[in-house]
Amino acid sequence: MEGTFRINGRHELLEFSERATLLQVLRDNGHQEVKEGCAEGQCGSCLVLLDGRLVNSCQVFAAAAVNREITTVQGLGTIHAPHAIQEALVEVGAVQCGFCTPGMVMAAYYLLRHHPDPSEKEIRRALDGNLCRCTGYTKIIEGIRLAARRMRQA
Amino acid sequence: MNHFEYLQPTDLAEASRLLGDGPDEAMIFAGGTDMLSLLKDDVVAPRKLINIKGIPGLDDIRYTPGNGLVLGPLVTIRAIKENPTIREHYPVLAEAADVLASPQLRNLGTLGGNLCQRPRCWYFRGDFDCLRKGGATCYALEGRNKYHCIIGGHPCVIVHPSDMAVALLALDAKVTIYTPEETRQIPLNEFFVRPAEDYEREHVLKPGEIMSRIEVPAPPSGMLSGYRKFMERAVWDFAVVSVAAVFTRSGDRITGGRVSFGGVAPVPWQDEAFNRKLSGLRLTKRSVTDACKTLLSGAEPLSENAFKLPLARNLTGSLLLELAGVPL
């Protein structure tokens, strides 16, 4: 199959098999910032925005994402121009091995877009589908609070 | 995952025609949150996947005072969780949606998919030729069965995994089933199939039949409702036991209502005897706790899940009292 995807604002014409998930197509085409931890919707490492909605890209067939808008973590901010969430996570020390981090950033972004001033409980609920085996989550929560504060002030 | 064709019909009639040859040939694909895992693990291997998301009108939420609520099967779990009308009139539904899966899965997952999802039994999902997959044995009977059913099981002891079904059952919902020839409506409790009737399927839909809507009666005035789900992990898990309660009260007595359970049986479960007793039950800690002592009294726990019985009773008692505002 073949289809156009709008990934991080750019149109990309990609070939893929009918069985391919969005995650596979993204990763096969250079978007390795989208991580794969379980391929079963159980870890949150592969989160992207699909038409603005947060989804596990391993749970979406690529065929169903054709002609739609996809945002990966690099669409939010890059190493040269990081997003406030990315900055805050680095500053508070919320990153350890970093493999779950792109997914965490996406979930945090989705939360803050809908709830600019979340309580700690709301942060936890918003990230409860993202597994991290290293950090113990505490600093991730702290980082999101810091980012929220800065984003509200900006 | 085997090869399959991915088809996107634009109306129900076409979808129904495509589904007409049965699940080996074609299966519905909507949110995909369960289907992708089933495909990946080769639990199912249809030749065609029928994506029905392009069919208009299946994701409506409509509420009319006096008539109640109509939900399309493609309504997402998130939409139910966040819909102000549902939150106001049917807290039990919003609460069930709220504790279901994870935020991103709630964005994808649909009501229809949730009602039709396959069991989470680790034998069914795993590399076992189990009864439900056409084999000869229900491995859970003699195997590891902590998460399995305590009532209504044999010969297959799965539990039904749906949260929405438990809430909808307590609300006495009805399901509309579409075929190009006729559209029929059945009560939700007739939608699910007990293993004693047929252990290879969980619901009554036949090839070519599509769930086209779910109707919930208008809430009687003053209706109280709630959903409590006990998970082993605090979130993002299926119910070990869940309970939905819907009732009306007058003074300190329940005037009528219904309690239903998830995690205890192969179908969303109701204890008819208990529901009959609800009418007139005094909302005091003592009488509610006493009434709950006989709940699910026909239960026959397996080797590892006797705890589900006290758990179901405790959860029910505390939910009823909590909804009534009686301190525990």
Added chain:
Amino acid sequence: MARKIIKSKYFVEEDFVEVLAEVPAGGSSPLPTNQEMKVIGRPVTRLDGYDKVSGTARYTFDINLPHLAHARTLRSPYAHARITAIDAREAAKMPGVLGIIHYQNVDQIPWYGSSFLFDPHLRYVGDEVACVAAETEAAASAALKRIKVEYEELPFVVDAAAAMKQNAPAIHEGGNIQGGKPAVYARGDFDAGLAEADVVVEETFTTQVEVHNPTEVHCSVVNWEGDRLTVWDSTQAIFSVRDTVAQSLGLPASQVRVIKRYMGGGFGSKLTTGKYTVMAALLAQRIGRPVRITLDREEMNLAVGNRPDSVQKLTVAAKKDGTLSAMSHWSYGAVGAYPSGAACSWPLRTIYQCPNVKTEEYSVFINAGPGRPFRAPGHVQGTFALESILDDVAEKLAMDPLEFRRKNHATIDQVMNLPYTSKKLLEAYDAGAKAIGWDRRRKVPGADKGRYQRGLGFASQIWWGAGTPPAGCILKLNRDGSVRLIAGTQDIGTGTYTVMAQVAAEILEIPIERIQVNLGDTAVGPYCPLSGGSLTTPSVTPAVADAALQMKEKLLSAAAAILEVPQGELVYQRGEVRHTGDTSKKKTIVEILREMREQTLLTYGARNANPEGYAINSFGAQFAEVEVDTLTGHVKVIKVVAAHDIGRAVNRLTLENQFHGGILQGIGFALMEERVIDPQTGKVLTVNLHDYKMPTIMDMPEIEVIIVSEADTKISNVGAKGVGEPAMIPTPGAIANAIYNAIGVRLHSLPMTPDKILMALAQKG
């Protein structure tokens, strides 16, 4: 710098290891305390932070090469079987299939001691049968299903108690007890100690199998260039992967280069070379293309290690005054189908003063995935049992549990009869007790009433983590004044890049941004130990300090030559060499290098030898507050205070990461994680992240980390002890004691899941 070669002994994960090591001949001088430091000890953010948050970071999993082929593994569906025939002809003809290897077309490559890379005798569900390389992963997976294998099923056993019986199916020729006999230890006279006791408690505890499940799955990418092989591997031990791969393929180690890039966690499962790496190399050789092999989450839960389970029978005897008079530990645990270690009595032997101790431990083979070191192997299980029974003894003595531990504080290592370089466990008790509010603890267990019942508990911890030579670091000073550190260690996510840079930045007094760190490449970095056993920071940072101190000397010497003044009149400050008298005489690093017309200056730093005649251990105490929902049996951990002696804290942020993560893994082990096997088939039922339950963000309690120690000046210039494992060891024990304090029922079996608690409460009535 004068060097010498010494024999050095250190404890890693489960055993003492003796190595020859090149160390500085003059020993090491301690660096100043953290109070006097500008970079060391500060909460410096990670050098790799922005790489990771932006998605720029590339992991082994992300490596892509031209013409890359993809490999998948066929694994045994039977717990115990013999392959009688294998036919891969049909599979080989499938579209995209490039090569298939199995026991009939590969030489016998020794593995697990007595087995082979492909052994027709299959000993667990998941044992490797064949491996396919194809154009895509999907094509390889499809081909696996077409390999025809005939199996002769053999009787199997998946329970250690059953495996120890006389008539049990034999998994190996020597029987099911690893080594043929138990590991035993004794000191003093146990029976005499028992005779003089006023209180004797005997209890049996069990712990479950725990699976590492790092977020990045195990994976390797291999590429041959002639006879030289490059292996990218997600590993905690690049040199041991190099050696194992070279040996397996019959190559000189110098022809194998192992590179570890960013890595998504390990926790011990990536300490061991995977069969998959060698299989990929064999396939790559045959098909003449690079090969990538990744495991899926199911394979992660079958075949790459776990924490062995345990059944531990403990007897603890004490006198009326609270003095321990005798302790014994008898245990067995299932190591899986191949050698590993299930011993867990170390804490009991060492942490408290007790003259009469005996232990007897069996590591038992069963038909299940082999064990591997997992964050403080043995100690987590052993500490849970020990600290649980000690609380019960204290209760019988009517003593406060903390008082009881203080009373039995050990001042020397009783096994080796050596003093400790430092031990601040008493300080940890004081600080931790204060932070949690130990005086709030109800004296009577189960005294809290109502639906939600709260309790407090604590447990102590001992671990090695002293670090060891050999560990080397090359420091390159570039012409632009930047520094590159090169070492053969690996940052497995713990922050090694950052702590190494901190040490160099501190000593050379230059901004940390000017330092780059290159790790994880056997062809480039000098040898360093594997990253396990909490070894990395205490082993590697002293080598960095050594290299940086030498570089300072080198710069002084260079400046003296350039300025034509005696070196003794020069001082090094903030990246400049200045004359102590004439302030106009100064040279920056950049100026010195320009005048030397060199691109770089180089030094090589080495980790010093550990001091003779001492035991080096880390210590700590964790205090937990829990709330038990008596209607559901759910345990919520409210707060954990971790008060530890870990020598010098090099970086507060990465240190807290380690503690938070270790405590959460401890919570997972205490309350939810468990590998479940079907007894009828020997198949693992918990093969995904739904059925294998790891803690989520909802389970994380408030955590307070208190470091009671300063640099341990006897160990090394930096004086750090490792923290990775200490962070997890006491958590389950502390939670178990807190649950007992809350509900008055002792749980002897991990994980303490709601069903067990509910049934225990029901029995209590």
